[in-house]
Amino acid sequence: METKPDLNIDRSVGDFHYDVDYEFDAGTGLTEKTIDYISDVKEDPDWIREFRKEALRKFNSMPMPTHWASHDLENIVFDNIRYYLSQGTQPKRSWDDVPEDVKRTFERLGIPEQERKFLAGVEAQFDSEAAYSNIKAAVGEQGVIFVGSTEGLQKHPEIFKKWFGKVIPTGDNKFSALNSAVFSGGSFIYIPPGVKVKHPLQAYFRINAENFGQFERTLIIADEGSEVMYMEGCTAPKFETSTLHSAVVELVALKGAKIQYITVQNWSANVFNLVTKRGLAHEEAEIKWIDCNIGSRLTMKYPGVIMKGRKARGEVISIALAGDGQHQDTGAKMVHAADETTSNIVSKSISIGKGRSTYRGLVQIGRHLKGCKNNTECDALLINTDSRTDTYPAITVRGKENACQHEASVSKISAEQIFYMQQRGISEGAAMSLAVNGFVNDLVQQFPMEYSVELKRLIDLEMEGSVG
Amino acid sequence: MSLKIENLSANIGDRQILKGLNLEVPKGQVHAIMGKNGSGKSTLAKVMAGHPDYEVTGGSVTLDGLNLFEMQEPDQRARAGLFVAFQYPMEIPGVTIANFIRAALQARLPEGEELDAVEYYEHLYKKMDSLKIDRKFTSRAVNEGFSGGEKKRCEVLQMAMLNPVYAVLDETDSGLDIDALRIVSDGVNAMRSPERGFLVITHYQRLLDYIVPDVVHVMVDGRIVMSGDKNLAHKLEAQGYDWVEKEILATA
Numbered sequence: 143m144e145t146k147p148d149l150n151i152d153r154s155v156g157d158f159h160y161d162v163d164y165e166f167d168a169g170t171g172l173t174e175k176t177i178d179y180i181s182d183v184k185e186d187p188d189w190i191r192e193f194r195k196e197a198l199r200k201f202n203s204m205p206m207p208t209h210w211a212s213h214d215l216e217n218i219v220f221d222n223i224r225y226y227l228s229q230g231t232q233p234k235r236s237w238d239d240v241p242e243d244v245k246r247t248f249e250r251l252g253i254p255e256q257e258r259k260f261l262a263g264v265e266a267q268f269d270s271e272a273a274y275s276n277i278k279a280a281v282g283e284q285g286v287i288f289v290g291s292t293e294g295l296q297k298h299p300e301i302f303k304k305w306f307g308k309v310i311p312t313g314d315n316k317f318s319a320l321n322s323a324v325f326s327g328g329s330f331i332y333i334p335p336g337v338k339v340k341h342p343l344q345a346y347f348r349i350n351a352e353n354f355g356q357f358e359r360t361l362i363i364a365d366e367g368s369e370v371m372y373m374e375g376c377t378a379p380k381f382e383t384s385t386l387h388s389a390v391v392e393l394v395a396l397k398g399a400k401i402q403y404i405t406v407q408n409w410s411a412n413v414f415n416l417v418t419k420r421g422l423a424h425e426e427a428e429i430k431w432i433d434c435n436i437g438s439r440l441t442m443k444y445p446g447v448i449m450k451g452r453k454a455r456g457e458v459i460s461i462a463l464a465g466d467g468q469h470q471d472t473g474a475k476m477v478h479a480a481d482e483t484t485s486n487i488v489s490k491s492i493s494i495g496k497g498r499s500t501y502r503g504l505v506q507i508g509r510h511l512k513g514c515k516n517n518t519e520c521d522a523l524l525i526n527t528d529s530r531t532d533t534y535p536a537i538t539v540r541g542k543e544n545a546c547q548h549e550a551s552v553s554k555i556s557a558e559q560i561f562y563m564q565q566r567g568i569s570e571g572a573a574m575s576l577a578v579n580g581f582v583n584d585l586v587q588q589f590p591m592e593y594s595v596e597l598k599r600l601i602d603l604e605m606e607g608s609v610g
Numbered sequence: 611m612s613l614k615i616e617n618l619s620a621n622i623g624d625r626q627i628l629k630g631l632n633l634e635v636p637k638g639q640v641h642a643i644m645g646k647n648g649s650g651k652s653t654l655a656k657v658m659a660g661h662p663d664y665e666v667t668g669g670s671v672t673l674d675g676l677n678l679f680e681m682q683e684p685d686q687r688a689r690a691g692l693f694v695a696f697q698y699p700m701e702i703p704g705v706t707i708a709n710f711i712r713a714a715l716q717a718r719l720p721e722g723e724e725l726d727a728v729e730y731y732e733h734l735y736k737k738m739d740s741l742k743i744d745r746k747f748t749s750r751a752v753n754e755g756f757s758g759g760e761k762k763r764c765e766v767l768q769m770a771m772l773n774p775v776y777a778v779l780d781e782t783d784s785g786l787d788i789d790a791l792r793i794v795s796d797g798v799n800a801m802r803s804p805e806r807g808f809l810v811i812t813h814y815q816r817l818l819d820y821i822v823p824d825v826v827h828v829m830v831d832g833r834i835v836m837s838g839d840k841n842l843a844h845k846l847e848a849q850g851y852d853w854v855e856k857e858i859l860a861t862a
Contacts, residue, residue, distance in 0.1 A: 561684055564660075568713050580706070580751070
């Protein structure tokens with residue numbers, strides 16, 4: 143077969159890796175010793191070391207959730223995974239100081255360029271630790287804190303400790319327990335009262351090593367009346383063996399604050415992506431998750447919002463693309479815990495070939511509440527007949543003065559439709575891209591421009607790659 | 611220069627539909643194929659376009675000497691200049707007419723070249739106006755929820771925008787009322803040119819009053835069995851197809 147090296151690089155943007163010498167390596171497998179190693183390297187305070195060990199006990203005692211989730215989870219061999227790899231715990235403030243091998247990875251992914259163009263701050267994580275972290279001076283002067291989780295816990299313990307692990311308790315699920323035991327990296331963000339950060343803050347998570355687990359931990363606190371948009375991107379090279387990504391993300395929006403959290407992930411097809419994301423919205427606060435899941439072997443992710451204060455608002459916009467051999471198990475959780483809270487879930491999934499998409503939703507409105515509203519829309523697009531899609535909405539609405547609306551649809555792109563488009567001169571891959579982009583278009587219009595362009599490009603590449 | 615079909619045979623599954631079909635449409639002419647249901651007219655259009663359900667078992671189709679069957683993918687054949695207006699155009703949910711035609715035009719440009727959006731819309735609106743298609747249709751999904759007539763007009767719009775060298779119109783008159791038939795025919799007639807050939811497949815003579823053919827062919831059981839001028843169409847309309855079959859049997 144003819145080889146086209148340039149094209150291959152393009153096709154899977156993140157599929158490359160450089161050999162890197164790691165200064166710190168916790169080895170394979172997970173025991174108390176692994177925890178001590180991580181805590182020593184990171185110079186954790188005692189309460190964190192204890193927090194980690196308690197989490198490890200919970201992780202070990204909890205069963206895999208295969209009574210409802212995919213049995214593919216059983217294929218994760220925890221003993222074969224490396225839980226901590228880094229070249230040091232202190233991120234650099236200038237790209238010039240980032241080690242060459244790491245720097246060229248991020249340059250190839252276009253991160254420094256994006257930073258110059260449109261970002262207020264960037265954190266670039268390479269395996270377990272951030273290699274680079276910086277915010278624009280003007281943003282820092284407003285009192286905005288944007289650092290890694292290690293630095294956050296060491297330098298801002300008064301804010302960190304108050305909220306850490308409060309939105310998502312350690313034992314929320316087996317993978318939040320795992321993350322709590324070995325977490326490293328991720329962002330800590332604090333926005334002072336009334337500060338509206340104009341440009342987005344961005345984190346980029348890069349897995350470089352084989353047999354590796356990335357466990358970043360992100361905590362964002364938006365103080366009263368503040369606003370922030372945070373975006374994360376992720377890639378990993380394709381290895382023969384599986385890689386684990388298990389993050390925990392906690393958001394706290396205090397009275398009247400607004401947080402928008404955007405994910406555009408493009409994991410390679412060997413990654414188990416098992417992430418817990420939840421936000422706590424106080425009175426009149428607003429939390430919006432925009433979640434685009436492309437790639438991975440199995441993604442399980444259900445971003446949630448707990449609307450704790452009156453008139454709080456939660457929103458999840460989710461796009462999942464399951465290519466051949468992939469399973470996107472995604473959805474949303476909306477917990478209404480105060481009067482007049484409103485939530486909106488829009489989920490669009492695309493399954494191609496033997497790809498599989500599952501939507502799981504949970505909406506709870508308690509009996510004693512009034513004036514609460516939820517709207518849920520789940521749309522699925524199936525491209526060719528092998529695809530599978532499932533919807534599991536769990537909606538519990540009690541009390542007479544609350545309203546809930548649920549709509550679901552399934553549409554199909556058949557071989558006949560692809561043929562029709564091809565007869566007009568459009569290639570098979572471009573025809574599928576066109577159908578997929580058309581399907582998600584109304585959601586993508588809500589993204590910042592740079593990200594909608596990026597998402598469109600990822601969809602095009604994925605479709606091109608899915609043509610036999 | 612012609613669209614030349616030589617000894618073409620094709621199957622769907624185990625069933626042979628085309629049985630050694632010969633036909634030549636010189637550039638600049640309009641040829642019509644008439645025939646009963648099940649004679650293989652629509653199969654001919656799909657086989658030329660490269661529909662995956664059909665297997666070509668013999669013969670060839672060339673576009674100005676270019677062998678169509680050396681091009682595997684339907685989109686390659688389309689870009690080589692072949693257009694098929696389908697009897698039952700597909701609905702493409704979520705893809706607007708404007709984006710669809712734009713992608714089709716973009717696919718014809720060399721790599722790295724971008725279609726000029728302003729020029730494109732000017733051109734598109736002009737063609738829509740002449741086909742009496744409301745400009746609002748640009749933002750509607752291709753054929754989704756369209757009436758039969760709207761679908762056919764949308765096919766002709768695509769043809770007008772893509773400017774093919776050879777166009778095959780498969781039962782473009784079906785489902786059209788008399789006004790829509792006139793609009794669609796005017797659209798096709800406006801495209802008649804020495805640089806283009808048309809193959810018009812139809813069941814009824816009616817369409818040929820509007821799109822007057824240079825040659826009329828009769829198809830029976832996967833072959834062209836008789837050819838003549840436009841008067842042949844009138845004769846078929848008046849007398850049906852039985853006499854054709856009798857005549858073939860007599861000469862066989």
